[in-house]
Amino acid sequence: QVQLVESGGGLVQAGGSLRLSCAASGRTFSPYAMGWFRQAPGNEREFVARITWSAGTTMYADSVKGRFSISRDNAKNTVYLQMNSLKPEDTAVYYCNLVQAGGSTTGQGTQVTVSS
Secondary structure (H helix, E strand, O other), rough: OOOOEEEEOEEOOOOOOOOEEEEEEEOOOOEEEEEEEEEOOOOOOOOEEEEEEEOOOEEEOOOOOOEEEEEEHHHOOOEEEEOOOHHHOOOOEEEEEEEEEEEEEOOOOOOEEEEE
């Protein structure tokens, strides 16, 4: 079983930055990839970014390309999401997700609010 704990959310003005962290723990931690999804009120959950654990290959949603950057620290079993030039439409609950053999795990989420 793997547990994911997100942190780093908060309130920021438009144009500002936040850095989200997601720390993974558990005996069966052997991810293929980790990433972030988000869900705004009234909207479906949407993909934000993903990074493969071994090669570090990244993928981004078009809406965040050039503004967000995903990275990982293999030694700390942690994935990060650096969010720059934030916009009010980035306001959402951000969820960390892990994919490995046997299935996927999603964290509890962290709120990001961007004021105009």
